[in-house]
Amino acid sequence: MNSKRRADLHRKLSMGAVPRPPDGLAERIKADIPAYLRPDADRERFTWSVAFTMRVAASIILLITSAFVTLHLLEPDTQTAISLAAKQRRAKERPAPPQPAVERYLQRRAGETSSAPATEEVRLEISQDAMPAAAKVNAPRDASRNGLAGQKKAKTQEEDKDGLTVVAEAPARKDERERQALGATSGMFAPEPAPAMADAAPAPAAPPPPPMVAPPESRAMAQAGRMSAPAPAASSSLVTEALADHLSLAPRTNVFGISVDPQVFQNLKSTLERGSRPAATAVDLDAVINYFAGAPARAPRHDVSLEVEASPAPIRVDGDRAVIRVSVDTAAVALADRGSIPPVARDARIEIDINSNSVAHFRRIGGDEALSPEPALLRNVSVTALYELELKPRLQGSQRIATVRLRYRSTTDGRERVITRVIHGNDVAGKWTRASHRHRLASLGAVWGETLRESSGGAEVAERAAELASQDPADTRAKELANVASVTGGR
Amino acid sequence: MSASTPWSDERKLLDAIRTGDTAAAEELVERTYSAVFASVYRLCGDRDLAADLTQETYQKAWAALSRFNGRSQLFTWLYRIAYTTFLNHVRRPRRMTSLDEPDSMDVPDQTPGAEELLSDAEEAERLRKAVMQLPEDLRFTVTAHFWGGLPVKEIAEIEDITTVAIRKRLHRAFSLLESLLDEEAT
Numbered sequence: 001m002n003s004k005r006r007a008d009l010h011r012k013l014s015m016g017a018v019p020r021p022p023d024g025l026a027e028r029i030k031a032d033i034p035a036y037l038r039p040d041a042d043r044e045r046f047t048w049s050v051a052f053t054m055r056v057a058a059s060i061i062l063l064i065t066s067a068f069v070t071l072h073l074l075e076p077d078t079q080t081a082i083s084l085a086a087k088q089r090r091a092k093e094r095p096a097p098p099q100p101a102v103e104r105y106l107q108r109r110a111g112e113t114s115s116a117p118a119t120e121e122v123r124l125e126i127s128q129d130a131m132p133a134a135a136k137v138n139a140p141r142d143a144s145r146n147g148l149a150g151q152k153k154a155k156t157q158e159e160d161k162d163g164l165t166v167v168a169e170a171p172a173r174k175d176e177r178e179r180q181a182l183g184a185t186s187g188m189f190a191p192e193p194a195p196a197m198a199d200a201a202p203a204p205a206a207p208p209p210p211p212m213v214a215p216p217e218s219r220a221m222a223q224a225g226r227m228s229a230p231a232p233a234a235s236s237s238l239v240t241e242a243l244a245d246h247l248s249l250a251p252r253t254n255v256f257g258i259s260v261d262p263q264v265f266q267n268l269k270s271t272l273e274r275g276s277r278p279a280a281t282a283v284d285l286d287a288v289i290n291y292f293a294g295a296p297a298r299a300p301r302h303d304v305s306l307e308v309e310a311s312p313a314p315i316r317v318d319g320d321r322a323v324i325r326v327s328v329d330t331a332a333v334a335l336a337d338r339g340s341i342p343p344v345a346r347d348a349r350i351e352i353d354i355n356s357n358s359v360a361h362f363r364r365i366g367g368d369e370a371l372s373p374e375p376a377l378l379r380n381v382s383v384t385a386l387y388e389l390e391l392k393p394r395l396q397g398s399q400r401i402a403t404v405r406l407r408y409r410s411t412t413d414g415r416e417r418v419i420t421r422v423i424h425g426n427d428v429a430g431k432w433t434r435a436s437h438r439h440r441l442a443s444l445g446a447v448w449g450e451t452l453r454e455s456s457g458g459a460e461v462a463e464r465a466a467e468l469a470s471q472d473p474a475d476t477r478a479k480e481l482a483n484v485a486s487v488t489g490g491r
Numbered sequence: 492m493s494a495s496t497p498w499s500d501e502r503k504l505l506d507a508i509r510t511g512d513t514a515a516a517e518e519l520v521e522r523t524y525s526a527v528f529a530s531v532y533r534l535c536g537d538r539d540l541a542a543d544l545t546q547e548t549y550q551k552a553w554a555a556l557s558r559f560n561g562r563s564q565l566f567t568w569l570y571r572i573a574y575t576t577f578l579n580h581v582r583r584p585r586r587m588t589s590l591d592e593p594d595s596m597d598v599p600d601q602t603p604g605a606e607e608l609l610s611d612a613e614e615a616e617r618l619r620k621a622v623m624q625l626p627e628d629l630r631f632t633v634t635a636h637f638w639g640g641l642p643v644k645e646i647a648e649i650e651d652i653t654t655v656a657i658r659k660r661l662h663r664a665f666s667l668l669e670s671l672l673d674e675e676a677t
Contacts, residue, residue, distance in 0.1 A: 006665055009672075013622075013637040016615045018529040022542045026524050029549045033516045398526035398566060398640040418514070420521045426529040 018397065018426050019434070255383040256328070256350055257372035258286045265291040268452070269480070272487050278452065285366035285449040286385075292445030292477055293384035293438055296329050303344040304377065305329045306406040308421035310428045311435040313388065314443045315460050320391035322428040323365075323443045326350060326404050327384040330377060341378040345408035345417075349373040352387070353403040358425065361390040365446045377408060386446050389428075397426040437472055441481065444468070448485045462486040501565045508556065520549065523566055526640065527573050533638035534577045536619050544580060548573040563649055570639040571649055574631060581623075621671040629664040632657060 253261035264287035271278040296307065306328055313321035330344045350371050354362050364371075365386040389401065401423040409416045432440065448461045462485035469478035507515030527548055532541035551572050559568055622633055632650075635641045636657075643661075647654045 005669060009665055009668060012614065012618055013633065016533055016618070016638075017612075018532050019538050021525055021528040021545070022538065025528065025542050025545065026520055028542075028546050029520050029524055030517050032546065032550050032553065033513060033520075034553050396640045397529050400522065403521075420518060422521045422525065424525045424529075426525055 015429075017430050019430065020427065252378060252381060255377075255381055256348075256374050256385070257369060258290065258367070258383050258385055259284050260290040260381075260383050261287045262291055264288065265480075269484055272484055277488070280453045283449055283453045285446065285453070288449040289366055289386055289442050289446045290382075290384050292481060293325070293327060293382070293442035294477060295332075295382040296327070296438065300329050300331050303331050303379075303410060303412065304348070304406065304408060304417075304419070306404065306419040306421060307438075308404045308423060309436060309439045310401065310423045311430070311432045311439060311443070312428060314432050314440065314464060315447050320393065320395070322389045322391055322401070323439075323446075324387040324389060324402060324404075324423060325384060325439050325442055326352065326387070327382065327438070327442075328377075328406060329383075330379050330381045333379040335380075341380055343376040343411050344379050345377040345410055346375060347373065347416075348377040348406065348408035350385070351405040351407065353405075354389070355400045355402060358392055358395055358399050358401045359389050360392050363388055365450070384442055386442060391428065395425045395428075397424065397429060399425040401425060401428065437468065437475070437478075440464075440468055441475070441478055444485075445481055448481060448488070451485075452488055459486075502561065505559070505561060505565065516553075519565070523569055524549070526566060527569055530570055530634070530639040531573050531577055533619065534574070534623075534634055535580070536616060540580075544573065544576050548576050551576060564641075564645055566639075567641055567645045567649060570635060570641060574634065574639075617672065617675060618668075621668050621675070624671055625664055625667055629660055629667065632660040633664045633668075636661065 264284045310324045404421045406419045465482035528545045531544045635646050643654050643657045647657045
């Protein structure tokens with residue numbers, strides 16, 4: 001076998017054309033990823049289990065603490081009852097009437113003659129007199145629930161009653177306030193005994209503790225007496241924010257920093273039909289590309305779809321040139337008159353990672369600037385960006401050319417999602433004529449736009465567009481492109 | 492060029508998959524399925540069958556993931572599975588006929604280059620059939636190197652022989668292919 005035949009065989013083995021994988025193959029493969037590689041379910045079960053265990057543990061701790069505190073608080077009452085019984089017995093034995101506890105205490109304090117047990121007894125009596133029985137039992141529900149708000153309300157009432165702002169307080173009152181504050185903070189003590197509850201028995205079980213500190217808005221609303229619902233959920237706030245800041249009734253003319261204004265092409269067409277040639281600066285290439293790329297043949301199955309397709313360059317094939325199309329489409333929604341377009345995602349951004357081992361040069365057709373993030377991606381949106389790549393020689397089929405990612409946060413569930421598409425050498429090995437209709441039309445439109453800027457060419461575009469139009473007669477854009485390209489190509 | 496991907500190398504990607512990271516598994520699919528499909532397509536010459544075999548390849552890969560020792564490249568390992576899956580398929584007598592049927596996807600577009608495309612497709616089909624007639628060791632070496640894009644060193648590692656032996660295999664395969672193609676032409 002001579003070397004020429006060997007080289008020929010080598011070339012044939014290496015360069016065989018391979019069709020693109022069928023649509024949805026990646027999704028089919030991903031659907032087969034087994035359950036053990038999907039830890040979400042286990043994680044949810046574990047989270048639920050931990051949460052349940054934590055709740056049980058918290059309940060037990062709360063119960064034990066409540067029982068301990070209740071017993072601890074009831075203990076002085078018992079001792080007080082005992083001391084009162086002893087006092088009554090002594091009163092029966094002695095003819096003199098019993099002195100009030102405070103007078104006895106003051107007398108004994110003045111004389112410094114009391115013994116230790118007597119002091120203890122007196123102290124208990126004072127505490128009994130100073131603090132009503134109900135103050136030692138569990139908190140009244142209203143006070144506990146209101147927490148700091150109730151405390152503030154009580155304080156406000158006091159200020160209103162006194163008619164002045166309290167700057168300094170008497171120690172006893174200050175202590176009482178501190179005790180109330182402690183009770184409100186810990187949720188275990190009553191901030192202030194309610195008269196109706198003064199003779200009530202202790203509650204059999206402590207109610208669940210109130211929130212430690214209410215958020216400022218909640219506190220403000222509670223003071224205003226309007227608070228009845230919890231704070232709005234995060235997902236609803238996303239929509240609110242998008243509605244407030246980013247929505248407009250008019251369709252977008254710029255998405256990801258790419259012009260998608262369909263009027264641009266109509267203006268160009270009108271200029272050509274009048275027999276003049278548009279100025280190069282009037283040719284918004286992004287808008288032209290997006291006019292011809294249009295919407296996908298089939299509406300996206302999910303809220304957001306990312307279509308990435310690669311092919312050899314349609315016309316200019318000097319060197320190994322390829323075109324990558326990146327199209328983002330959002331689900332369609334029917335709009336009422338003057339209805340606003342709902343957002344489908346927020347914080348959307350496109351990331352394109354070009355493999356420098358495969359690509360010598362690249363550029364975005366239509367603009368040098370990078371794609372900008374989209375704060376609110378609306379429904380009824382189709383946007384396309386085209387990249388021209390100059391491939392390095394001897395590119396292998398399995399070699400990665402580029403990775404395209406679309407990141408966004410869904411407004412449906414608030415979760416961040418990433419759609420990834422990878423372009424390999426095989427994807428640009430086929431012929432341009434095998435690419436999708438959308439891809440061919442968009443790339444031809446781009447070439448036509450560039451020829452319009454450069455004031456030359458267009459005949460070949462017209463031929464290819466005519467082919468496209470014949471393949472899909474229902475697509476009027478291909479016919480439009482053939483017409484305008486034939487006009488500009490003949491000049 | 493933008494920043495590197497979250498799983499900048501295969502090792503990290505593999506570790507992430509083994510810890511149950513579904514996103515990593517999906518990333519692996521995105522990175523490799525086109526190449527696996529292309530390899531299988533070149534083996535079988537049928538687009539729909541190649542898609543089915545590619546899907547089956549990944550099903551086997553998930554099941555065998557715990558046994559992958561990481562000595563070879565991830566794609567090499569996937570290619571080996573894809574190749575075995577293809578062989579298992581062609582060894583099923585019921586489906587052998589599909590290899591002799593023309594590939595519907597190779598029917599060219601109605602474009603000016605249609606004749607050229609048809610000629611290319613026919614030549615590719617002849618070559619594919621010739622490769623399929625090679626002995627097993629030569630066939631694997633040729634398909635892995637040319638259709639799977641595996642370097643000689645990688646093939647030598649998975650075949651557990653030297654790179655020189657692989658090159659000898661390729662040389663022998665070329666000679667046999669020439670003979671087979673000549674026989675068909677006459």
